Amino acid sequence: MKEEIVIAGFGGQGVLSMGKILAYAGLMDNLEVTWMPSYGPEQRGGTANVTVILSDAPISSPVLDSYDTAVVLNQQSLDKFEGKVKAGGTLIYDPSGIHHLPTRTDIRVVPVDAMDAAIELKNSKTYNMILLGALLKCRPVVEIDAVLRGLKKTLPERHHHLLPLNEQALKKGMTLVG
Numbered sequence: 001m002k003e004e005i006v007i008a009g010f011g012g013q014g015v016l017s018m019g020k021i022l023a024y025a026g027l028m029d030n031l032e033v034t035w036m037p038s039y040g041p042e043q044r045g046g047t048a049n050v051t052v053i054l055s056d057a058p059i060s061s062p063v064l065d066s067y068d069t070a071v072v073l074n075q076q077s078l079d080k081f082e083g084k085v086k087a088g089g090t091l092i093y094d095p096s097g098i099h100h101l102p103t104r105t106d107i108r109v110v111p112v113d114a115m116d117a118a119i120e121l122k123n124s125k126t127y128n129m130i131l132l133g134a135l136l137k138c139r140p141v142v143e144i145d146a147v148l149r150g151l152k153k154t155l156p157e158r159h160h161h162l163l164p165l166n167e168q169a170l171k172k173g174m175t176l177v178g
Helices: 015-028 076-084 115-118 124-138 144-154 159-176
Strands: 001-012 032-040 048-056 067-072 083-094 110-113
Touching: 001 076, 001 144, 015 032, 015 067, 015 124, 015 144, 048 076, 048 115, 067 076, 067 124, 076 083, 083 124, 110 115, 110 124, 115 159, 124 144, 124 159
Parallel strands: 001 067, 067 083, 083 110
Antiparallel strands: 001 048, 032 048
16 A cells, blocks of 8 residues: 655645644554655745655655645645646545636545535634545545544644544544545
């Protein structure tokens, strides 16, 4: 098993955190992992993306030209990464930030109303966990228990009271995938 994933959006949407949690979950599941962030100096409001590779064999390079799965959170990211999803791969996107819908027919395209779901959960910070849940429903590359352990490892201890809310967000994201 080898899954090459890119997660992309604006800084402040939790893109890098989502990638880091996914990478930690891979470690918890005893997988080989790479996590390679890319962002501009402006961070919040600028574009950001992260490449995560999860594999049961050694990974030769973290640098990729194409991906098995892309999670895109804004139009700029869709424009940049839609063409880089491998044929037969998966593109997950939140329609709230998209003006021109994906057009590829050789990939699985999955809209996830994550912003609406975050509002429903009364916490906009659950946005990235909702999308991570959707990703795991589409591509179950790690166990949800490993994600929760990874989340506990990446969240500062003062935020551990938010772990149940994040678990709820992950599960909500899984229900949004048809």
